Amino acid sequence: MRLYNSISFIFISILLIFSCQENSPKSENKITPIESDYSYLTDYKWLSNIKNFEDENYQKKFKQHFEQSIEENKFEDAAAYLITYGEVLDFKFVHDSIYMQNSIEFYTKNKHNISKNAQSSLSYYIGTQYFRALDLVKSNIWLKKCVEIIPENNSQKKIQGFAHFSIGQNYSRMGKLELAEKHLVNALNIFEEVQDLTNQGTVYLLMHSLYTQNNAYNEAEKFLKKAISIFEKDKNDFLAFAAHVSYVHFYIEQGDTLTTIKQIDKLSEFAKTYKDITDYDKGLLNQFNAFKFIAKKDEDSASYYLQVAREIAERNVDPDLDMRNFFQEILFSKAFDKPLEDVEQAEAFYKELAKDKEHNRQFMEQIADVLFKFYQQKGEHYKANQYAIFLIEDANKQTEERAKGYLFELERKFETEQKEKTILLQEKKLTDKNKIILSMVIITIFIVLISILAFVWSKNKSIIKEKKITENYASQLLQKTEDERKRIASDLHDSVSNELVNLRHAIDNNNIQLKDKIDFILEEVRNVSRNISPILFDKIGLKSSVEQLTERIQNQHYFFISSEIDYKGELGNDKELQLYRIIQEAITNILKHADAIAGKVTVTEDSNFVNVEIKDNGKGFNVDKMIEKGNCFGLLNITERTKFLNGTVNFHSDNKGTIIKISIPK
Numbered sequence: 085m086r087l088y089n090s091i092s093f094i095f096i097s098i099l100l101i102f103s104c105q106e107n108s109p110k111s112e113n114k115i116t117p118i119e120s121d122y123s124y125l126t127d128y129k130w131l132s133n134i135k136n137f138e139d140e141n142y143q144k145k146f147k148q149h150f151e152q153s154i155e156e157n158k159f160e161d162a163a164a165y166l167i168t169y170g171e172v173l174d175f176k177f178v179h180d181s182i183y184m185q186n187s188i189e190f191y192t193k194n195k196h197n198i199s200k201n202a203q204s205s206l207s208y209y210i211g212t213q214y215f216r217a218l219d220l221v222k223s224n225i226w227l228k229k230c231v232e233i234i235p236e237n238n239s240q241k242k243i244q245g246f247a248h249f250s251i252g253q254n255y256s257r258m259g260k261l262e263l264a265e266k267h268l269v270n271a272l273n274i275f276e277e278v279q280d281l282t283n284q285g286t287v288y289l290l291m292h293s294l295y296t297q298n299n300a301y302n303e304a305e306k307f308l309k310k311a312i313s314i315f316e317k318d319k320n321d322f323l324a325f326a327a328h329v330s331y332v333h334f335y336i337e338q339g340d341t342l343t344t345i346k347q348i349d350k351l352s353e354f355a356k357t358y359k360d361i362t363d364y365d366k367g368l369l370n371q372f373n374a375f376k377f378i379a380k381k382d383e384d385s386a387s388y389y390l391q392v393a394r395e396i397a398e399r400n401v402d403p404d405l406d407m408r409n410f411f412q413e414i415l416f417s418k419a420f421d422k423p424l425e426d427v428e429q430a431e432a433f434y435k436e437l438a439k440d441k442e443h444n445r446q447f448m449e450q451i452a453d454v455l456f457k458f459y460q461q462k463g464e465h466y467k468a469n470q471y472a473i474f475l476i477e478d479a480n481k482q483t484e485e486r487a488k489g490y491l492f493e494l495e496r497k498f499e500t501e502q503k504e505k506t507i508l509l510q511e512k513k514l515t516d517k518n519k520i521i522l523s524m525v526i527i528t529i530f531i532v533l534i535s536i537l538a539f540v541w542s543k544n545k546s547i548i549k550e551k552k553i554t555e556n557y558a559s560q561l562l563q564k565t566e567d568e569r570k571r572i573a574s575d576l577h578d579s580v581s582n583e584l585v586n587l588r589h590a591i592d593n594n595n596i597q598l599k600d601k602i603d604f605i606l607e608e609v610r611n612v613s614r615n616i617s618p619i620l621f622d623k624i625g626l627k628s629s630v631e632q633l634t635e636r637i638q639n640q641h642y643f644f645i646s647s648e649i650d651y652k653g654e655l656g657n658d659k660e661l662q663l664y665r666i667i668q669e670a671i672t673n674i675l676k677h678a679d680a681i682a683g684k685v686t687v688t689e690d691s692n693f694v695n696v697e698i699k700d701n702g703k704g705f706n707v708d709k710m711i712e713k714g715n716c717f718g719l720l721n722i723t724e725r726t727k728f729l730n731g732t733v734n735f736h737s738d739n740k741g742t743i744i745k746i747s748i749p750k
């Protein structure tokens with residue numbers, strides 16, 4: 085079972101932070117600085133205390149000391165306050181855009197006025213802030229600034245070790261295994277050099293997570309064993325427990341329920357010797373025991389451990405434990421055919437998981453199954469149908485994956501059999517006649533050919549059937565999408581927009597700032613309305629709508645785009661709208677990814693076809709690799725819409741730009 089991806093990365097990051105702390109309970113809410121001793125700073129001890137971050141005076145004190153240091157030209161002190169605040173944000177997993185902007189401006193202006201130690205630390209915390217903002221590219225840019233500086237002491241080396249670790253984590257999330265591994269090895273080398281045993285184990289844990297995601301289970305288990313060995317040698321119960329938790333996840337990932345249960349039992353035994361076990365870890369342990377008894381179909385025991393886990397989460401107000409508990413409750417509901425208590429929470433959880441559907445399919449399948457049954461019994465067939473569609477798609481995907489695995493296994497068996505047969509034939513050459521050998525070969529080839537022909541025939545039949553189903557589904561999906569777009573656009577225009585107009589008139593003579601704000605909101609609503617469904621499309625047609633689109637894009641973005649349209653309107657409104665959506669999607673992709681400064685949309689027609697060309701002067705991309713990776717929803721959207729119109733699409737892209745050519749039959 086694939087784990088919820090963001091949980092695993094956050095979990096590893098937590099371990100890295102905790103591995104920087106002292107083991108005594110007193111240090112749990114206090115960060116130990118790894119750069120320099122800043123205790124001479126005014127209010128440093130207070131600012132570095134995690135508990136004080138929630139104090140209403142925290143921001144005020146930080147800002148006061150930071151600005152005063154700059155006014156007095158004490159740039160090293162100003163950097164120290166930024167670093168201290170960055171440490172607290174990093175520990176609390178909080179993104180502060182103002183802090184990030186101030187840090188970037190300070191670093192840019194005063195880089196040469198602060199020590200290399202401060203440069204490394206500040207660029208590291210800017211990088212972690214970009215990570216919190218989910219901008220992994222910029223995060224890596226700043227983290228690399230950190231590691232490029234020649235270190236002056238072990239504390240600077242250590243922060244660079246954390247930077248390499250974070251870069252590896254970012255590349256792992258991007259799916260770049262080799263780059264992630266490279267930086268994790270760099271982090272490991274640094275932690276070995278500074279003799280930081282605990283963080284060596286933390287790196288091994290991320291290496292384990294990295295290889296598990298790529299189904300390299302043998303290597304992944306080796307790294308996990310190294311991590312456990314280090315934590316137990318270091319007598320770090322907290323991290324050793326975390327590593328054993330990873331072992332449970334490791335077998336859940338592979339769908340090995342029996343071994344998972346054994347690992348849960350081992351985890352329970354380890355917990356008996358875990359001194360000062362945290363409530364969070366107690367919550368995890370009870371969740372795993374609930375999972376075990378759900379798998380064993382022991383309803384009473386599963387219900388007991390779920391209740392204990394729920395009480396722990398409520399006592400600690402821990403959203404992560406709440407989410408994990410909720411998923412166990414979904415498994416419980418499904419296993420014992422119990423009604424789901426909080427349907428809204430289940431739907432919210434399902435939508436959150438759907439953001440990374442590829443990694444979370446098995447979670448989504450469990451929730452979708454429960455929600456489908458709930459809405460089916462309730463008689464809300466429309467909602468039930470939504471989850472049924474996913475379950476059907478998921479079943480088809482699982483079937484396809486099992487088929488691929490089965491074919492792979494057959495190929496390997498066939499290769500093995502062929503090798504054995506060849507050896508046997510070679511041995512028999514000494515005694516058997518050539519005629520018998522030839523007969524055996526002919527028979528073997530005949531059987532293989534018949535098998536291949538039968539397989540190809542069956543496969544083609546399946547593909548034709550699947551294609552027909554897909555086309556029907558695509559047609560319905562596109563039509564329903566357009567209907568929904570029109571409905572939303574109408575609602576926005578008729579209700580929200582009108583209300584804002586009335587409100588603007590009401591305050592016209594009172595508050596200028598509020599008036600400007602409402603004008604801005606009103607314009608935004610209109611823009612949203614236009615983007616969702618172009619105004620009066622049915623009346624003004626494709627040509628005017630495209631011209632309005634390019635004009636609006638040019639006004640809203642630093643991007644020059646023109647249109648040249650020679651089209652008389654012979655496709656009909658439905659086809660024209662789909663063609664408009666294709667052009668809209670292409671322009672959106674240019675704005676998001678191309679780094680272009682100009683583009684052009686051309687629409688022409690001849691006696692048989694309407695031809696569209698969208699081109700830009702951006703950086704381009706490798707079309708084949710992009711489609712192979714599957715991370716190209718925009719291209720697939722253009723392709724599927726074109727297929728729906730019985731048309732053809734061609735993508736050409738290099739470092740001089742991208743050209744998309746589309747032909748739609750009349």
